[in-house]
Amino acid sequence: xxxxxxxxxxxxxxxxxxxxxxxxxxxxxxxxxxxxxxxxxxxxxxxxxxxxxxxxxxxxxxxxxxxxxxxxxxxxxxxxxxxxxxxxxxxxxxxxxxxxxxxxxxxxxxxxxxxxxxxxxxxxxxxxxxxxxxxxxxxxxxxxxxxxxxxxxxxxxxxxxxxxxxxxxxxxxxxxxxxxxxxxxxxxxxxxxxxxxxxxxxxxxxxxxxxxxxxxxxxxxxxxxxxxxxxxxxxxxxxx
Amino acid sequence: xxxxxxxxxxxxxxxxxxxxxxxxxxxxxxxxxxxxxxxxxxxxxxxxxxxxxxxxxxxxxxxxxxxxxxxxxxxxxxxxxxxxxxxxxxxxxxxxxxxxxxxxxxxxxxxxxxxxxxxxxxxxxxxxxxxxxxxxxxxxxxxxxxxxxxxxxxxxxxxxxxxxxxxxxxxxxxxxxxxxxxxxxxxxxxxxxxxxxxxxxxxxxxxxxxxxxxxxxxxxxxxxxxxxxxxxxxxxxxxx
DNA sequence: TGTACATCAGTGAACGCGCGTTCACTGATGTAC
DNA sequence: TGTACATCAGTGAACGCGCGTTCACTGATGTAC
Numbered sequence: 001x002x003x004x005x006x007x008x009x010x011x012x013x014x015x016x017x018x019x020x021x022x023x024x025x026x027x028x029x030x031x032x033x034x035x036x037x038x039x040x041x042x043x044x045x046x047x048x049x050x051x052x053x054x055x056x057x058x059x060x061x062x063x064x065x066x067x068x069x070x071x072x073x074x075x076x077x078x079x080x081x082x083x084x085x086x087x088x089x090x091x092x093x094x095x096x097x098x099x100x101x102x103x104x105x106x107x108x109x110x111x112x113x114x115x116x117x118x119x120x121x122x123x124x125x126x127x128x129x130x131x132x133x134x135x136x137x138x139x140x141x142x143x144x145x146x147x148x149x150x151x152x153x154x155x156x157x158x159x160x161x162x163x164x165x166x167x168x169x170x171x172x173x174x175x176x177x178x179x180x181x182x183x184x185x186x187x188x189x190x191x192x193x194x195x196x197x198x199x200x201x202x203x204x205x206x207x208x209x210x211x212x213x214x215x216x217x218x219x220x221x222x223x224x225x226x227x228x229x230x231x232x233x234x235x236x237x238x239x240x
Numbered sequence: 241x242x243x244x245x246x247x248x249x250x251x252x253x254x255x256x257x258x259x260x261x262x263x264x265x266x267x268x269x270x271x272x273x274x275x276x277x278x279x280x281x282x283x284x285x286x287x288x289x290x291x292x293x294x295x296x297x298x299x300x301x302x303x304x305x306x307x308x309x310x311x312x313x314x315x316x317x318x319x320x321x322x323x324x325x326x327x328x329x330x331x332x333x334x335x336x337x338x339x340x341x342x343x344x345x346x347x348x349x350x351x352x353x354x355x356x357x358x359x360x361x362x363x364x365x366x367x368x369x370x371x372x373x374x375x376x377x378x379x380x381x382x383x384x385x386x387x388x389x390x391x392x393x394x395x396x397x398x399x400x401x402x403x404x405x406x407x408x409x410x411x412x413x414x415x416x417x418x419x420x421x422x423x424x425x426x427x428x429x430x431x432x433x434x435x436x437x438x439x440x441x442x443x444x445x446x447x448x449x450x451x452x453x454x455x456x457x458x459x460x461x462x463x464x465x466x467x468x469x470x471x472x473x474x475x476x477x478x479x480x
Numbered sequence: 481t482g483t484a485c486a487t488c489a490g491t492g493a494a495c496g497c498g499c500g501t502t503c504a505c506t507g508a509t510g511t512a513c
Numbered sequence: 514t515g516t517a518c519a520t521c522a523g524t525g526a527a528c529g530c531g532c533g534t535t536c537a538c539t540g541a542t543g544t545a546c
Contacts (some may be wrong), residue, residue, distance in 0.1 A: 006509065006510085007509055010522080011521095011522075031274070035498080035499065036496070037499065038499095045522090046525070047499090048501075049522080051501080051502095053522095057449060108443065109403075109448070109450060110350045110448055112270070112343060112447075132452075134485065140246060151465075152355050154463075154464050159456065160453055160454070160455055160457065161453075163453060163454075167453065175416075184418065191451070192454075193451065195470070197438065197441040197442045197454060198441055200450065201440050201441020202441075203439040203442065204441065205436075205441075206350070208352065209393065210440065211433065211436075212372075212433065212436060213400055213401075213403060213404040214400070214403075214405065215400055216399065217396040217397065219396060219411075220394055220396035220397055224393075224394050224435065230432070232472070245541065245542075247541090247542055247543070253487075275533080277532065278531090285490065285491090286492070287533080288492085288533095288535080288536090289491075291535090292488075292490075296533080296534085297533065297534095457532065478491095483546090484544105485543105485544085485545085485546100486543085487546095488540100488542085489527095489539105489541090489542095490524105490540095490541100492536105492537100492538090493536090493537100493538105494535085494538105495534085496533100497530085497531105497532080497533090497537100498531095498538075499529105499531085500529100500530090501529100502528075503527085503528100504522105504525100504528085505526105506522105506523090507521100508521095509519105509522095510519085511518085511520090512516105512530100513516090513518100513522100
């Protein structure tokens with residue numbers, strides 16, 4: 001039954017160790033400290049050995065980015081139930097994660113473009129995208145939402161929102177989420193974009209300390225924002 | 241009348257050249273490319289010469305950061321009048337600047353904490369903070385705003401908002417802006433924080449390409465967001 | 481106006497450092513007969 | 514079960530590179546008398 005050979009197991013173990021070390025360096029000393037030599041040093045091997053695992057430093061960084069996404073998604077999945085609603089659970093969890101892991105957050109969600117790699121949120125195949133969409137779908141299926149009518153949405157935006165609609169429907173179908181398709185109007189898509197912007201804005205602001213004032217009770221501010229958001233959307237628990 | 245000596249003038253000119261070169265490197269090759277040696281190379285001088293102008297590389301980067309803030313503020317000041325309202329003019333201008341200068345935006349508004357330096361927005365003495373506050377003050381003085389009553393604001397937040405109120409009053413008084421003090425209720429402060437978060441969220445999302453979908457008409461999306469925001473706040477031009 | 485001295489922007493060599501990547505290699509682990 | 518061969522994780526030396534910072538210096542510019 002020991003299908004994987006000793007070599008295979010050792011290799012897998014080392015690979016995990018490499019990424020663990022890389023992440024520790026990222027967390028403790030910032031992105032510039034994640035060098036092949038530093039990782040090797042920490043692991044007690046020589047730098048060229050790492051080329052058995054990664055084509056180059058850039059390759060390693062990219063894999064690291066993906067691992068961070070996967071871990072984030074796993075953490076969001078494992079979140080305990082929240083009293084108000086599942087999307088807000090994800091929002092709170094995401095915020096907690098961002099505050100606890102600012103360097104990882106920066107690498108994945110706030111790195112300047114140009115590296116060519118598509119952004120995290122746009123890769124629906126990537127775990128975090130899936131999670132966020134699944135939660136959104138769940139909310140749409142469970143709650144009553146007050147959305148702007150389609151003709152209140154500027155014509156220039158309709159095409160983009162329609163594409164989003166299509167992609168979201170596809171992703172939801174794939175993940176097997178049950179939802180009433182007729183609830184996915186353009187207005188809902190618009191709201192989702194606005195909500196994501198607001199959540200992302202608050203979290204980024206908090207992580208980078210760019211609120212116009214020092215906030216002594218940041219948890220309260222975030223919760224108030226969520227409540228405000230729910231109020232605006234007319235979000236009321238269907239079972240309450 | 242040539243008060244400044246030849247040496248003084250030359251020194252000033254070189255200082256400007258150094259920062260211009262540093263910014264070009266930042267813009268074209270990212271933050272890691274801003275090295276003393278690269279700057280010196282570009283300028284046709286030797287690296288140690290830069291120590292006549294800056295204590296260290298970190299010092300240079302910090303001064304660069306401040307210069308970027310000053311330039312941003314100057315640009316915001318010079319903005320042409322906008323049909324709707326002056327705060328939205330600043331919002332649009334800020335967005336345009338961020339999109340046109342992603343590396344500068346990242347350095348100033350989206351760099352992980354830890355360097356000890358206080359954040360940009362919190363330094364009211366810094367130009368951009370002043371501008372934003374002045375515009376906000378102007379809006380408050382000119383327009384009718386629907387704000388949540390003070391007792392609708394969670395008690396945990398009141399202390400922070402009150403501090404913000406005090407600081408804002410001070411900054412406005414200093415800058416000589418005329419405004420009705422009684423309009424600066426806590427609800428207004430809360431709204432300002434929320435608005436800033438939303439604007440910052442959208443801009444950061446756009447700069448880093450983290451919208452959940454590719455947006456083909458980003459200008460329209462931003463303008464729609466501004467309109468949405470104005471509607472929510474009940475912001476109506478007093479003279480319209 | 482002329483001379484002696486002080487200032488100080490910029491030089492050039494050197495310091496010690498860490499980096500990514502290549503290459504030919506060793507030696508333990510795995511496989512086929 | 515034993516032997517010959519293949520695989521491949523990791524080595525160690527070397528490549529060429531760029532970096533921040535220090536130091537004693539030169540020589541033009543500025544100042545005081």
